[in-house]
Amino acid sequence: xxxxxxxxxxxxxxxxxxxxxxxxxxxxxxxxxxxxxxxxxxxxxxxxxxxxxxxxxxxxxxxxxxxxxxxxxxxxxxxxxxxxxxxxxxxxxxxxxxxxxxxxxxxxxxxxxxxxxxxxxxxxxxxxxxxxxxxxxxxxxxxxxxxxxxxxxxxxxxxxxxxxxxxxxxxxxxxxxxxxxxxxxxxxxxxxxxxxxxxxxxxxxxxx
Numbered sequence: 001x002x003x004x005x006x007x008x009x010x011x012x013x014x015x016x017x018x019x020x021x022x023x024x025x026x027x028x029x030x031x032x033x034x035x036x037x038x039x040x041x042x043x044x045x046x047x048x049x050x051x052x053x054x055x056x057x058x059x060x061x062x063x064x065x066x067x068x069x070x071x072x073x074x075x076x077x078x079x080x081x082x083x084x085x086x087x088x089x090x091x092x093x094x095x096x097x098x099x100x101x102x103x104x105x106x107x108x109x110x111x112x113x114x115x116x117x118x119x120x121x122x123x124x125x126x127x128x129x130x131x132x133x134x135x136x137x138x139x140x141x142x143x144x145x146x147x148x149x150x151x152x153x154x155x156x157x158x159x160x161x162x163x164x165x166x167x168x169x170x171x172x173x174x175x176x177x178x179x180x181x182x183x184x185x186x187x188x189x190x191x192x193x194x195x196x197x198x199x200x201x202x203x204x205x206x207x208x
Contacts, residue, residue, distance in 0.1 A: 001032045001033065001077045001078075001181050001182075001185065002032065002033040002034070002035065002075065002077055002078075003024075003032055003034050003035075003076060003077065003078040003079065003080060003177065003181075004034075004035055004037065004069070004072050004077070004078070004079050004080070005020050005023070005024060005034055005035065005036045005037065005038055005079075005080040005081075005082065006036075006037055006069065006080070006081045006082065006094070006098075007020055007037065007038045007039065007040055008039060008040040008081065008082055008083040008084070008090065008091050008093060008094025008097065008098075009038075009040040009041075009082070009083065009084045009091065009094075009119070010040050010084075010091070010092075010093065011041070012038045012041060012086075013157070013169060014082060014084075014119075014156070014157060015119040015152065015154050015155075015156065015157055015159070015160045016040070016082040016083065016084050016090055016117070016119045017036065017038075017082075017157070018119075018129070018152070018157040018160045018161065019034055019082060019117050019119055019152045019160060019166070019167075019170050020080065020082045020117060020170075021036070022167050022170035022171055022174070023080060023115075023171075023173050023174040023177070024036065024119065024168045024174065025171070025174065026170075026171050026173075026174025026175045026178060027174050027177060027178050029178075030174075030175070030179075030182070031110050032078075032178055032181060035072065035076075037065065037068075037069055037072065037094075039064070039069065039093070039094065040083070040084075040091055040093045040094050040097075040161075041093070042064045042065060042093065042097075043063070043064065044064045044066075044093045044096045044097045044100075045061060045063075045064070045096060046068075046096040046099060047100045047101035047103055048100040049094070053100075053103060053104035057089075057099050058070065058104055059103075059104040061100070062208060063096075063162050064097070064102045065135045066097060066104070067099055067104075067158055068087040068174050069105075070101060070104060070105030070108065071099075071186050073101075073105055073108045073109060073112075074105075074108045076112070077112060077113075077143075077181055077184075077185075078112055078113040078114065078119060078177055078180075078181055079093070079109065079112060079114045079115075079136075079141070080111070080114070080115045080116075080177070081098065081115070081116050081135070082117040082118075083116070083117070083118060083119070083128060083132060084097050084118075084119050084120065085118055085119065085120035085121075085123070085125055085127075085128050087124070088123065088124030088127050088128070089124065089127055089128055090118075090128045090131050090132055090133055095116075095131075097182075097194055098132075098135050101133035102135050106138075106139040108149040109140075109141055110139060110140045110141070110152070110194075111140060111141065111142070111184075111194045111195070112141055112142075113141065113142045113143075113144050113177055113180045113181060113184070114130050114133075114135075114136035114139075114141040114142070114143055114144065115137070115144040115150060115177055116128075116132035116133050116144065116150055117144075117150045117151070117152070117170070117172055117173070118132070118149075118150065118151045118152075119151070119152050119153075119154070119160065120152075120153055121153065121154065122149065122153065122194070125149060125151040125153075126149055126151075129141070129149055129150060129151065138154075142175050142180060144177045144180060145173070145176065146168050146169045146170070146172040146173040146176060147168070147169060147172045148165070149169075150169060150170075150173055151166060151169070152166035152167065152168050152169070152170065153166055154166075175206050196206065
């Protein structure tokens with residue numbers, strides 16, 4: 001099994017990376033492969049709503065890692081998204097990235113466990129987690145939690161490592177995701193299949 005981890009921080013080996021690696025260690029201990037893909041340092045454009053991905057099967061823009069990440073998602077069993085807090089919300093780059101990532105590749109995320117991790121100096125983490133979790137929830141992904149909100153605090157990696165509670169939260173998150181992945185795998189072997197979608201997806205507009 002494998003978990004794809006997206007690092008949405010502009011800093012490749014910063015606070016968000018430190019949190020993600022703590023989660024990855026626990027997944028690795030359980031025999032689950034992990035890959036951290038740094039996407040927050042790229043020049044990422046937002047979704048234009050052009051609908052080309054529906055026809056092409058991929059995002060029309062190829063100047064960043066969105067299509068690469070979707071391909072990696074196809075071969076992954078779970079997803080972890082990490083983001084720093086910028087103005088009490090997820091960073092701009094990871095927000096634009098996830099808009100296009102899920103719009104073009106959400107079909108490959110269905111029923112795969114997802115978890116969000118937020119990193120902040122002081123505040124805005126719960127708002128950021130709420131924002132990130134919405135991508136999972138609209139894509140029928142089981143959301144993985146920990147013993148507290150999935151967050152760490154610090155201005156640099158050394159600070160984050162001193163956040164004993166935050167690091168413990170990351171370890172528990174990793175073990176919880178490993179357990180859920182193993183449970184899903186055991187269920188498949190026991191003949192339990194994924195829920196089947198309804199034949200028609202309803203869309204009700206507020207204004208008609």
